[in-house]
Amino acid sequence: MSNTEKDDVKKSCGCGCSSAHSVSELPTGRRCFMAQAGAVVLTAAAAAPAVMAAASTILTPVKKHFDASKEQAGGEVKEYPVGTFAELPEDGTPLLVSIRDELVDGWTKEISVKGAIFARRVGENTVKVLHTMCPHMGSTVGFKAAETKFFCPSHSAYFDLDGKRLDVGAPNPCKRDMDELESRIAEDGMIYVQYMCFKSDSPEKIPA
Amino acid sequence: MIMKFFDWLESRTGFCTLLKAVGNRRWVKTLMDMKMWPGILFFLCAVQCITGFILWMHYSPSTQTAYESVFHIQYSLWGGWLLRGIHHHSAQVFMAVAMIYVIRFILFGMYRKPRELTFWLSMLIFFFGLAACLTGDLLPWTQNAYGATLVRVKYLTQIPFVGQMLYELACGGSGINNLTLTHFFALHVGVFAAGTIVLLILHAICDARTERKILDEQLASGELKVPAQTAASCGGCRSTGIARWWSCQAAVNALGCCVAMGIVLALCFQNLGEYREAKKLSALKAAPAVEAPANAPAAETAPVEAPAAVEAAPAPAAGNDANAVVEAVQPAQAEPAPAPAPVEPAQAPAPAPVEPAPAPAPVPVEPAPAPAPAPVEPAPAPAPAPAEPAPAPAAEETLEIEVVEEAAPTPAADAAPAAPAPEVNAETAAPAEAPAVGSAVTEETAAPAEEAEAEEAEEAMAVPSVVKPGLYLGAELGPPADTSPMASSETVRPEWTLRCLYEYALLFSSKCPEFILIFCIPGAVVVIFFLMPFIARIRGGHVFNVAFFAVIALALIYLTFASYDRDAKNEAYQTAMKSERQRAMDVYSAIQEFGGIRKSGALSMISGTAPAASDAEVVIPTGPEVFKKHCASCHPYAPADETVTGDDIFRMETPCAPNLWGYGTRDWIAGWMDKNRVGTKDYIGYENSAFEEMKTVAESLFNQMDPNSPLSEDYSDEDRAKMRAELDSIIELLTAEASLTQPRTASVEAVELRKLRWKSDGKNLRKIEDRDGNEVKEVLQYTIDGVNPDGLAAYSKSCLKCHQFYDYPKQPGHSGPDLTAYASKEWTKRVIEDASKFYDKNTMTIFHAEPEGSANNLMTPLEIEVVAAWLTEGNLKKEDAPAESAE
Numbered sequence A: 001m002s003n004t005e006k007d008d009v010k011k012s013c014g015c016g017c018s019s020a021h022s023v024s025e026l027p028t029g030r031r032c033f034m035a036q037a038g039a040v041v042l043t044a045a046a047a048a049p050a051v052m053a054a055a056s057t058i059l060t061p062v063k064k065h066f067d068a069s070k071e072q073a074g075g076e077v078k079e080y081p082v083g084t085f086a087e088l089p090e091d092g093t094p095l096l097v098s099i100r101d102e103l104v105d106g107w108t109k110e111i112s113v114k115g116a117i118f119a120r121r122v123g124e125n126t127v128k129v130l131h132t133m134c135p136h137m138g139s140t141v142g143f144k145a146a147e148t149k150f151f152c153p154s155h156s157a158y159f160d161l162d163g164k165r166l167d168v169g170a171p172n173p174c175k176r177d178m179d180e181l182e183s184r185i186a187e188d189g190m191i192y193v194q195y196m197c198f199k200s201d202s203p204e205k206i207p208a
Numbered sequence B: 001m002i003m004k005f006f007d008w009l010e011s012r013t014g015f016c017t018l019l020k021a022v023g024n025r026r027w028v029k030t031l032m033d034m035k036m037w038p039g040i041l042f043f044l045c046a047v048q049c050i051t052g053f054i055l056w057m058h059y060s061p062s063t064q065t066a067y068e069s070v071f072h073i074q075y076s077l078w079g080g081w082l083l084r085g086i087h088h089h090s091a092q093v094f095m096a097v098a099m100i101y102v103i104r105f106i107l108f109g110m111y112r113k114p115r116e117l118t119f120w121l122s123m124l125i126f127f128f129g130l131a132a133c134l135t136g137d138l139l140p141w142t143q144n145a146y147g148a149t150l151v152r153v154k155y156l157t158q159i160p161f162v163g164q165m166l167y168e169l170a171c172g173g174s175g176i177n178n179l180t181l182t183h184f185f186a187l188h189v190g191v192f193a194a195g196t197i198v199l200l201i202l203h204a205i206c207d208a209r210t211e212r213k214i215l216d217e218q219l220a221s222g223e224l225k226v227p228a229q230t231a232a233s234c235g236g237c238r239s240t241g242i243a244r245w246w247s248c249q250a251a252v253n254a255l256g257c258c259v260a261m262g263i264v265l266a267l268c269f270q271n272l273g274e275y276r277e278a279k280k281l282s283a284l285k286a287a288p289a290v291e292a293p294a295n296a297p298a299a300e301t302a303p304v305e306a307p308a309a310v311e312a313a314p315a316p317a318a319g320n321d322a323n324a325v326v327e328a329v330q331p332a333q334a335e336p337a338p339a340p341a342p343v344e345p346a347q348a349p350a351p352a353p354v355e356p357a358p359a360p361a362p363v364p365v366e367p368a369p370a371p372a373p374a375p376v377e378p379a380p381a382p383a384p385a386p387a388e389p390a391p392a393p394a395a396e397e398t399l400e401i402e403v404v405e406e407a408a409p410t411p412a413a414d415a416a417p418a419a420p421a422p423e424v425n426a427e428t429a430a431p432a433e434a435p436a437v438g439s440a441v442t443e444e445t446a447a448p449a450e451e452a453e454a455e456e457a458e459e460a461m462a463v464p465s466v467v468k469p470g471l472y473l474g475a476e477l478g479p480p481a482d483t484s485p486m487a488s489s490e491t492v493r494p495e496w497t498l499r500c501l502y503e504y505a506l507l508f509s510s511k512c513p514e515f516i517l518i519f520c521i522p523g524a525v526v527v528i529f530f531l532m533p534f535i536a537r538i539r540g541g542h543v544f545n546v547a548f549f550a551v552i553a554l555a556l557i558y559l560t561f562a563s564y565d566r567d568a569k570n571e572a573y574q575t576a577m578k579s580e581r582q583r584a585m586d587v588y589s590a591i592q593e594f595g596g597i598r599k600s601g602a603l604s605m606i607s608g609t610a611p612a613a614s615d616a617e618v619v620i621p622t623g624p625e626v627f628k629k630h631c632a633s634c635h636p637y638a639p640a641d642e643t644v645t646g647d648d649i650f651r652m653e654t655p656c657a658p659n660l661w662g663y664g665t666r667d668w669i670a671g672w673m674d675k676n677r678v679g680t681k682d683y684i685g686y687e688n689s690a691f692e693e694m695k696t697v698a699e700s701l702f703n704q705m706d707p708n709s710p711l712s713e714d715y716s717d718e719d720r721a722k723m724r725a726e727l728d729s730i731i732e733l734l735t736a737e738a739s740l741t742q743p744r745t746a747s748v749e750a751v752e753l754r755k756l757r758w759k760s761d762g763k764n765l766r767k768i769e770d771r772d773g774n775e776v777k778e779v780l781q782y783t784i785d786g787v788n789p790d791g792l793a794a795y796s797k798s799c800l801k802c803h804q805f806y807d808y809p810k811q812p813g814h815s816g817p818d819l820t821a822y823a824s825k826e827w828t829k830r831v832i833e834d835a836s837k838f839y840d841k842n843t844m845t846i847f848h849a850e851p852e853g854s855a856n857n858l859m860t861p862l863e864i865e866v867v868a869a870w871l872t873e874g875n876l877k878k879e880d881a882p883a884e885s886a887e
Helices: A003-013 A030-058 A060-072 B002-013 B015-023 B032-058 B066-075 B080-107 B116-138 B143-158 B163-171 B178-221 B236-240 B245-268 B272-291 B305-311 B314-334 B343-347 B391-396 B398-407 B409-415 B422-438 B440-461 B496-508 B514-535 B541-569 B571-594 B623-631 B666-672 B692-703 B710-714 B717-738 B748-755 B789-798 B825-833 B861-886
Strands: A079-084 A095-105 A108-123 A126-131 A142-144 A149-152 A157-159 A183-185 A190-194 B026-028 B242-244 B757-760 B766-769
Touching (some): A126 A183, B002 B015, B026 B178, B032 B066, B032 B245, B116 B143, B116 B178, B143 B163, B143 B178, B143 B571, B242 B245, B496 B541
Antiparallel strands (some): A142 A149, A149 A157, A183 A190, B026 B242, B757 B766
16 A cells, blocks of 8 residues: 555545545445445345346247247147149149248238248159258258259258258268158148258257 | 456456445535435436347337337237336436436535536436437337327427428438438437436546545645544444445435335336226126137237136136225225326426425434434325335335335345246235335235235236226337328327426417527526526526526426316317227237237228227218229229119220129129120120130130021031020029129039049040040039039030139139139129239239238228129119019
């Protein structure tokens, strides 16, 4: 402690603590402690409602997540009509079909495109439905008609018509083949698809 | 370890020194509350930053989304209503505290040298806060926000020369619109909120320096003596006349913050009692309606609530209710009569001038009750609401305050982690505790009841629903802004801070030009306030300042009360307010029912977008009116007899669409298959008809039946009679479709047809093959419920090639409208909505292809319904008799 500071204490500290302390130290003592504790506790108490309101608001998605996972047990997968079997090209070329559903976007709710699938005629009254989401990192897989292959441009992943991984040029980065979706053809020829998404970059098809 | 970290931090940043410098600020002891107000301002500013930042994360400034995102915050986010309530009300409390602070400066002459700058800064803080309130006011984009901002910004145009330019700058264009929202939002956050923070910091620095200078001067001059160290522990502040920020002043400030937050919460919960009563009532109403479960969950927003209502059979539910009333009465008795809500904010500026020393009261260190402070109580005294936790007792006893304050919020903090909805818990716990301290007797008896009540409330309030118009928790959210000039602006009022100016403008606007009234006079007053430190240097200047302030303050208080009083007595205002609140509730119900907000916005979800006045009626147009407006420019609607005229007859020289006279009747349908009629301009003989195909097909097909035609040579009279019978059966079939009110169900067998293929045999006749290439002659084993099989057989032979009928597909490559339920009301409506779905070569205007509310829709659903009903049902009724007789 410098001399000037010591002088300062004598001159102007003025805090009558039993333990002499410098200006740069905080006062101690029982009464001081009470006031200090009071200040801290009261400030915290005053701020608590605002902080808690802020925290709970911002945690809404987490709450919804837990609520949803509770509900999901035993929940049914939704089926979407994607078109009639007759509409599928007869030569087995995959047809890109969008899945539309009522979507909630923040506060708005409207019917919009939820996802897309490739539907392909693979035999008399049988259809194969593949997800357009790449099993690697979730980019959108397209169909290259000239090469009759599926192709994901993000990491140059090729797939054959059945969705099997192909090593064209470079090794395929995907850990599994393109995801096939459950589908059925109703009596009126309408194809229904159980549309759902799967976890990216996992060797298994895990619903996400 | 920790010390090491602090050493490291100190050596790099000097942070600890800064902290100690702040904590060790000392000054000559004057009024303890003088240092409390800026502390509360800092606290409220921090609260605004925290809550504002979270609101920012959820807010979207545009006319299409502003109200919608605020609605989402208020009713969908967990605790969002409280967040919004705290943000709104702490802004109001901030204004009140800033006012009190400035008033304290003036009344005690503290603005004089050397504290001029701290005084000016405190006034600037007030004005920045006000500007933040004004810009923030627009952001929810409610009717009131829009209307109030419109008027305020319009005043700018009254400034000579630059007014119009300033107006356009403020709006970001030429009106209150999307750009105004983005401008105001940026100003609110980036300029006024940030500016307030900067000013508060500047004020703190300036204040510390000035006070230190005063202290040093007084010590040097010997005016103030530092006594020798006393044996007592830290009582220095009292005995030496030197005050120190840490920790006595900090404790006082913290106490002030608690009171401020208590007032904010009280304002947020001012409707709590009434809200819960209404909630219970609506739950009771919902209970008997269990049979209709489809509606019940929709009406009840909190899904938790629904099963509860189901369980509560009428009898126990009534019992609960009775209890609740008793419970509700108890806290009410414990407190003084609750003042009506709107009065509360207004009173804040009022008490201070009347009342000399409001705050020395809370000195917590003082063992003996201070004699001076007790008498008349300051701001918190007329404590507003029944749920009020802190301020009421605070007004009564100094010592108890501490207990109350500590007792009330702490259990809330404790309970928080365990409870599912912490913020709600905090709130319910606080009011439960507060009255308990106020009157110890009621505490023990009422405690268990209150606990149960608290739980109940917690459940109900996780996300508040609107159960009654105008009942809100947090901050009120009015109906969305309707910017059409037809919308009523009767209820538009400014915030309480500007109510005095509003009334002042009302009183004098006829006597004085707006520019002088709104800008010159208030501007001059503000300038005098800023000049006060200089005026005080003149002899008697301080007295003048105080007198001037007193006159202005009294005038403003009078104007504020006069304004509220005027509205309270104005019945038209009350009715308009009621309908405005009803509108807000309608919006809420519409959104809850739909389960979200349409992209076209919340306003589009309530019918009749602009109820100009409370007695406005929705005018239902008549069929001919709609036809004239939308259809008659192309379609004639007139009988062949040209002498017939009338309001509902539309004739034209050169039509560009079929005549709809007799639309859907047997005669009209038969005309399509009559080669002599189909080519006339009543059907498709008009210029540039897109139905040429039908014309040629009809003419060639039906020529075969004409004995005089060369085409019919191959056919015997017997064949022709058979053809005629087939044609009649088709006409019957289609006529039956026209009077359908319900769609038919096609039989399952029809599906089989999908496996068949169409082939041309080169003679313009169709041939049907199955997948194996075998010709199928009998395709008519397929039936449709209620359809004559003969007609169906004839139809499939002659029409099916081009016209789909139920599940019978048309032949690929041929175009023609689907004749399922042809010319029925439903079919007609769908054609009007989007004819391109029926006609490949469509030439008809598409009237309603987009979701409801879209500006691209040319007709409303009501208009379509009306005109379709008029064309179908009306025609059938009118034409029934002549049509029958013609046959």
